Amino acid sequence: MNAINKISFKQKMKNYRKHPFSFALMLLVCLAALITAAALVTIIVYVLVRGIPHLSLSLFAWEYNSENVSMMPAIVNTVTMTVLSLLFAVPIGIFSAIYLVEYAKKGNKLVSAVRLTTETLSGIPSIVYGLFGYLMFNKALGWGYSMLGGALTLAIMILPLIMRTTEEALLAVPDSYREGSFGLGAGRLRTVFRIVLPSAIPGILSGVILAIGRIVGETAALIYTSGSVTGIPKNVMGSGRTLAIHMYALFSEGLHMDEAYATGVVLLVLVLLINWLSSLIAKKLEKK
Amino acid sequence: MTKTKSSKFKENAMRAVFLGAACVSIIAVLLICIFLFANGLPTMAEIGVFKFLFGTEWAPENGKYGILPMIIGSIYVTAGAIIIGVPTGVLCAVFMAKFCPKGLYRFLKPTIDLLAGIPSIVYGFVALSVVVPIIRNFGGTGQNIITASLLLGIMILPTITSVTESSLRAVPDSYYEGALALGATHERSVFRAVLPAAKSGTLAGVILGVGRAIGETMAVSMIAGNQTVIPSSLTDGVRTLTTHIVIELGYSEGLHREALIATSVVLFVFILIINGCFSALKRREKQ
Numbered sequence: 001m002n003a004i005n006k007i008s009f010k011q012k013m014k015n016y017r018k019h020p021f022s023f024a025l026m027l028l029v030c031l032a033a034l035i036t037a038a039a040l041v042t043i044i045v046y047v048l049v050r051g052i053p054h055l056s057l058s059l060f061a062w063e064y065n066s067e068n069v070s071m072m073p074a075i076v077n078t079v080t081m082t083v084l085s086l087l088f089a090v091p092i093g094i095f096s097a098i099y100l101v102e103y104a105k106k107g108n109k110l111v112s113a114v115r116l117t118t119e120t121l122s123g124i125p126s127i128v129y130g131l132f133g134y135l136m137f138n139k140a141l142g143w144g145y146s147m148l149g150g151a152l153t154l155a156i157m158i159l160p161l162i163m164r165t166t167e168e169a170l171l172a173v174p175d176s177y178r179e180g181s182f183g184l185g186a187g188r189l190r191t192v193f194r195i196v197l198p199s200a201i202p203g204i205l206s207g208v209i210l211a212i213g214r215i216v217g218e219t220a221a222l223i224y225t226s227g228s229v230t231g232i233p234k235n236v237m238g239s240g241r242t243l244a245i246h247m248y249a250l251f252s253e254g255l256h257m258d259e260a261y262a263t264g265v266v267l268l269v270l271v272l273l274i275n276w277l278s279s280l281i282a283k284k285l286e287k288k
Numbered sequence: 289m290t291k292t293k294s295s296k297f298k299e300n301a302m303r304a305v306f307l308g309a310a311c312v313s314i315i316a317v318l319l320i321c322i323f324l325f326a327n328g329l330p331t332m333a334e335i336g337v338f339k340f341l342f343g344t345e346w347a348p349e350n351g352k353y354g355i356l357p358m359i360i361g362s363i364y365v366t367a368g369a370i371i372i373g374v375p376t377g378v379l380c381a382v383f384m385a386k387f388c389p390k391g392l393y394r395f396l397k398p399t400i401d402l403l404a405g406i407p408s409i410v411y412g413f414v415a416l417s418v419v420v421p422i423i424r425n426f427g428g429t430g431q432n433i434i435t436a437s438l439l440l441g442i443m444i445l446p447t448i449t450s451v452t453e454s455s456l457r458a459v460p461d462s463y464y465e466g467a468l469a470l471g472a473t474h475e476r477s478v479f480r481a482v483l484p485a486a487k488s489g490t491l492a493g494v495i496l497g498v499g500r501a502i503g504e505t506m507a508v509s510m511i512a513g514n515q516t517v518i519p520s521s522l523t524d525g526v527r528t529l530t531t532h533i534v535i536e537l538g539y540s541e542g543l544h545r546e547a548l549i550a551t552s553v554v555l556f557v558f559i560l561i562i563n564g565c566f567s568a569l570k571r572r573e574k575q
Contacts (some may be wrong), residue, residue: 032377032383092312124556125555129320271405
């Protein structure tokens with residue numbers, strides 16, 4: 001069947017000669033794709049080439065000081081920040097998605113309000129989140145620069161992402177699952193937690209992983225909320241810099257550009273890993 | 289009997305918890321609005337709304353708080369990003385949806401996703417050491433409107449590409465086949481039949497991209513030059529609304545700080561308008 005429609009390369013070229021405008025369009029389209037791919041390759045290769053020679057063991061020492069701008073505290077802070085933000089955002093995001101999909105009736109006024117606000121939230125730039133966090137947590141609540149303030153700010157920022165992916169995952173669970181569960185006498189709550197959520201977990205997980213990627217790379221929302229203290233804070237009310245802020249701070253000090261690129265390598269590898277994980281899970285989903 | 293009662297209680301309690309969680313996003317938006325407007329609007333009134341929005345001079349030490357240069361800077365840079373990012377993004381989406389061989393697609397799709405996932409600080413670093421030296425050849429320091437537009441154009445590519453691609457894929461195949469059957473070439477069918485049908489989805493992607501370009505902060509602050517003067521040529525440095533806030537908030541005091549918060553109100557209103565356009569478009573598409 002396929003062979004009938006197959007046009008050889010030569011025929012294709014002959015066709016294009018008759019339609020030079022189409023040929024030009026085809027070239028433009030390919031060029032655009034090439035530019036996109038080239039942009040990514042440039043970024044990755046450049047950061048790796050500039051950064052890898054400066055990756056040394058001393059950059060992973062426990063202590064940060066002005067001679068050795070170690071990124072270890074920043075790595076620990078990044079992990080803390082990620083865990084803290086997810087702690088708030090994941091339950092709230094999943095619960096509200098459950099409400100939207102499993103409980104709310106069609107045409108519910110509240111549902112459209114929630115949709116409108118999540119859409120608004122996902123469009124707000126990170127610097128506005130940062131300023132809001134600064135005004136609310138640092139000033140109004142008097143926390144000063146704190147990891148908790150930064151984490152709460154980020155939690156609001158990633159909430160729409162988690163909500164949307166969870167919603168999609170829940171909607172993808174076939175209704176027959178729910179009907180079967182109800183038919184066996186289970187209540188709505190039991191159905192949600194025992195039947196619907198377990199089958200939606202991969203979808204939710206890939207959303208959470210994407211959210212982790214956003215947390216790890218975030219700068220503007222954190223610089224005035226969790227601040228840029230170089231050590232590891234004793235508790236969540238202390239200030240600490242994440243990897244991305246560490247990189248920015250090194251840039252603005254201007255003394256340790258090489259180390260900044262080394263930090264960039266770690267950051268980039270993290271992001272690559274996160275993206276790969278997320279797509280791996282998404283692929284597993286498709287196969288099912 | 290008691291068991292069903294307790295399970296009914298649990299059922300209702302959890303329902304309330306879910307409902308509460310759903311309200312969090314509403315509360316968050318309200319809180320953000322309240323905090324920004326309550327802090328920003330009185331300041332605007334104090335400085336004078338007209339003086340604040342249309343004042344061309346920013347000199348906090350002399351009590352001059354005009355943010356027109358930053359507003360214009362944001363508009364210039366965003367326009368530049370559109371000029372570079374939109375054609376490239378849309379054409380790239382066309383390639384992905386209609387030209388790309390399957391084997392290549394397996395690599396190209398993750399490329400786009402990854403481009404969206406790279407932290408803006410990394411973009412800033414690469415732009416600083418790769419793009420700036422090239423642009424310097426055109427005169428000036430290399431930290432100017434062109435550099436910022438190029439960077440933002442690349443940064444909004446993944447947004448525009450992925451939204452446009454999915455709207456292209458949503459167009460029924462019969463459109464393409466019909467055009468082909470009428471004797472149009474592959475390219476003509478795609479550009480004259482499929483792309484126009486995906487118009488509103490493409491526009492939605494562009495609007496999302498514009499939102500990202502206006503809101504981008506860190507990367508732009510590293511390469512745009514950040515002068516608080518209205519630029520007179522493409523090779524002049526600019527400062528956008530976002531970078532204005534992030535650069536000065538750290539050391540500002542009193543009215544200066546308040547004026548920066550008022551700046552974020554202006555930015556926030558810009559974003560609300562863009563968001564409004566986006567959801568209006570989406571609603572129209574659904575109908």
